[in-house]
Amino acid sequence: MKNFALIGVAGYIAPRHLKAIKDTGNDLIAALDKFDSVGVMDSYFPNADFFVEFERFDRHIEKIKRQQDIQLDYVSICTPNYLHDSHIRMALRRGADAICEKPLVLNPWNVDALQAIEAESGNKINTILQLRLHPSIIALKNKVDSEVKKEKYDVDLTYITSRGNWYDVSWKGDQSKSGGIATNIGIHFYDMLSWVFGEVQENIVHLREKDKAAGYLEFEKARVRWFLSIDENSLPKEINEKGQRTYRSITVNGEEIEFSGGFTELHTDSYKEILKGNGFGLIDAKPSIQIVHDIRNKELVKLGEKHFLL
Helix, strand or coil: CCEEEEECCCCCCHHHHHHHHHHCCCEEEEEECCCCCCHHHHHCCCCCEEECCHHHHHHHHHHHHHHHCCCCCEEEECCCHHHHHHHHHHHHHCCCEEEECCCCCCCHHHHHHHHHHHHHHCCCEEECCHHHHCHHHHHHHHHHHHCCCCCCEEEEEEEEECCCCHHHHCHHHCHHHHCCHHHHHHHHHHHHHHHHHCCEEEEEEEEECCCEEEEEEEECCEEEEEEEECCHHHCCHHHHHCCCCEEEEEEECCEECCCCCCCCCHHHHHHHHHHCCCCECHHHHHHHHHHHHHHHHCCECCCCCCCCCC
16 A cells, blocks of 8 residues: 555546545545645545645655654645646655646656656656547557558547636636646647657647637648637537537547547556556656647747638
């Protein structure tokens, strides 16, 4: 049984980490969040110590190490994106491995800095790239790897996930904290695309607004037109009429890749691999971090291949 701490336990994604820690037979000994709406802990680890101040949390970790010889093995990080690298460094200083939600960091040079710290500490930085564990995506990668094609695959990616007014007020609506829409809701798709289709050869941005973005990515083995939105007005009419607020589609050469299901256990699967020493690390995370950094900073282009919703 390994000892875990969790930072950001009041957040949206934290319950998946709580479940993964429990399902893998481990223990949560401490949790931290500046918000105290954390009753969800009762369903998983009611006896875990909880703190709303980092200083008291940090002192507690030090205290139980020295007075009770309780060593922290992992720190799970579910905090806002701009705080990830700081909390990762805290985990390594405590002699623990880090398990951090995506995006691991906001900028590619942050990855380089963490690589040096990881090497010094001897501990491992892991990130959650759960689409790499999805059966449909694994099948797609196996197909791409096994086929010998002269022409590149033709891919359309559409992801629309409606968000209310709260989104813009929260840290997620602040690009300096979230990295913007492509980073906050698109990072796992860009990771998946680079994992399946190889290195990026071209990155063109056609649209970049607070609530939507679109562009064209060319990989070694694919030409990808992508569109992301949190605006419910972007939803296809038939989806809107059903009362659904999310639409997710990936087509490869006109064929839909069905991956809408099978997400519920992917965090647990990620933890199982991490505990076996097979977690995704800094090198795995860097390509998608570079992609979203470039999307944030490139000049908009009017010409070129565009997504059909533009």
